Amino acid sequence: MIKVEHLYKNFGDFKALKDISLEINDGEIVSLIGPSGSGKSTLLRCIHGLEKADKGTVYLDGERMDPADKAKYAAQRRKMGFVFQHFNLFNNKTVLENCMLAPMSVGGKSEEEARAIAMEYLGKVGMADKIDSYPSRLSGGQKQRAAIARALCMNPEMMLFDEPTSALDPEMIKEVLDVMKELGRQGMTMIVVTHEMGFARKVGNRVVFLEAGEIIEENESEAFFSAPSSDRAKDFLSKVFYD
Amino acid sequence: MADIFTAENLQFMLKGAGFSLLLALGAVAIGCVLGIIFAIFKLSKNKILNFFGNVYVEIFRGTPMLLQILFFYLGVPVLYQRITGTRMNANPYIVGLIALSFNSGAYQTELIRSGIQGVDKGQWEACETLGISYKTMMKEIILPQAFKQIIPPLVSEFIMLIKDSSLISNIGALELLYSAQVLGKKYYDYLDPLIIAAVMYLTMTIVISWLAKKLERRLSVSD
Ligand SMILES: Nc1ncnc2c1ncn2[C@@H]1O[C@H](COP(=O)(O)OP(=O)(O)O)[C@@H](O)[C@H]1O
Ligand SMILES: [Mg+2]
Numbered sequence: 369m370i371k372v373e374h375l376y377k378n379f380g381d382f383k384a385l386k387d388i389s390l391e392i393n394d395g396e397i398v399s400l401i402g403p404s405g406s407g408k409s410t411l412l413r414c415i416h417g418l419e420k421a422d423k424g425t426v427y428l429d430g431e432r433m434d435p436a437d438k439a440k441y442a443a444q445r446r447k448m449g450f451v452f453q454h455f456n457l458f459n460n461k462t463v464l465e466n467c468m469l470a471p472m473s474v475g476g477k478s479e480e481e482a483r484a485i486a487m488e489y490l491g492k493v494g495m496a497d498k499i500d501s502y503p504s505r506l507s508g509g510q511k512q513r514a515a516i517a518r519a520l521c522m523n524p525e526m527m528l529f530d531e532p533t534s535a536l537d538p539e540m541i542k543e544v545l546d547v548m549k550e551l552g553r554q555g556m557t558m559i560v561v562t563h564e565m566g567f568a569r570k571v572g573n574r575v576v577f578l579e580a581g582e583i584i585e586e587n588e589s590e591a592f593f594s595a596p597s598s599d600r601a602k603d604f605l606s607k608v609f610y611d
Numbered sequence: 612m613a614d615i616f617t618a619e620n621l622q623f624m625l626k627g628a629g630f631s632l633l634l635a636l637g638a639v640a641i642g643c644v645l646g647i648i649f650a651i652f653k654l655s656k657n658k659i660l661n662f663f664g665n666v667y668v669e670i671f672r673g674t675p676m677l678l679q680i681l682f683f684y685l686g687v688p689v690l691y692q693r694i695t696g697t698r699m700n701a702n703p704y705i706v707g708l709i710a711l712s713f714n715s716g717a718y719q720t721e722l723i724r725s726g727i728q729g730v731d732k733g734q735w736e737a738c739e740t741l742g743i744s745y746k747t748m749m750k751e752i753i754l755p756q757a758f759k760q761i762i763p764p765l766v767s768e769f770i771m772l773i774k775d776s777s778l779i780s781n782i783g784a785l786e787l788l789y790s791a792q793v794l795g796k797k798y799y800d801y802l803d804p805l806i807i808a809a810v811m812y813l814t815m816t817i818v819i820s821w822l823a824k825k826l827e828r829r830l831s832v833s834d
Pocket of ligand 1: 406408409
């Protein structure tokens, strides 16, 4: 479970996040949506600690995440897998090596153990036949599935996705969303920044709508899409749905 | 003039060329280690480490190489004697290697720093989210990618070192240029030994450039 309390984040004078409070329960799939520049990535990155919030607190399973408490903080962060828009696979490593590095160097696994773990998750995302490929030889969809497998190899309790399909060609979006859907079905807690409204509506349980660094609306997915209560959410939805 | 081209003399010069190559190889390797350390210093958030990184680079890039060689060969023994009270005999080969290494290290610091900065930010963030330690990240991800980008300037650096190793002749190490001078003195003919030396330097530098191009092509195939 994640709890965000009164989070603020500035970049210089610019207020990227203003007083964000949010709770995500175990097994829940929360979609973060909102216009470009509204602070979705910043919020996700603050939750993981890739960005340091200026004010506010993140609690993981009821315990405060405190960067000053280094060992504990590192252990907490390891419970969260992170998937980037641009995959960020290690360019100088094969798919298999990408997946084995952290389990071996961070998780203390032996080479055989790490290989077994990597093969298991690469199999699950349908990448078993690409284990020896370098990232540059993969399609975007394959890269993202490998990146998801890499994060899963650290056995995280929850997964944070920052626009996982935004850099993909249209025909590859579904293969990645399918992997995410299956993850959710198996009970993974997920926070997903996405522009895939179909995914947010059908797979996600809840929607958090951000604009200009503030949470404007928060609702069950179906309710949000069928009857958004705020004008700004209505306006946003009217822009993303073409009809 | 013909009697200068004996097998013995050519062998003498080839040996000198071998020393030049070894000195350059040793210096590029030691300089690389220094370059990695000081590049990390320069990129560190720690102000003291930044300072040491900057001072090192400025000193060795801002003073003549010959001065550095003479400093290590003639200056350091005096310093040693002042501090310990005992004399130290400097070996010109070792001193030459040290001087070349420190000099090359300063240039390689800047190369490696720019290589590291050229690695996509996402690679660092991926390591961070996976909990990978700074050391593992540098060794496994960042430095390999940084080096791949800076192969061409590193090769230029190596070629410079082969040429600059000739400065070691000033402290009496029998590298290629000094070998030529020795023969020149012996035969009262500097022209032929110097031409032979030039041909040998050129052979080394051309072969190295050619090998580097092949290596680069091989590496670009792997990704
Ligand atoms: N590192 C940064 N430095 C300065 N401004 C930033 C930085 N990261 C994000 N911003 C700004 O913060 C705002 C929110 O960015 P972001 O969280 O990436 O938005 P979103 O993901 O919703 O598109 C944007 O206006 C962006 O320009
Ligand atoms: Mg974003």
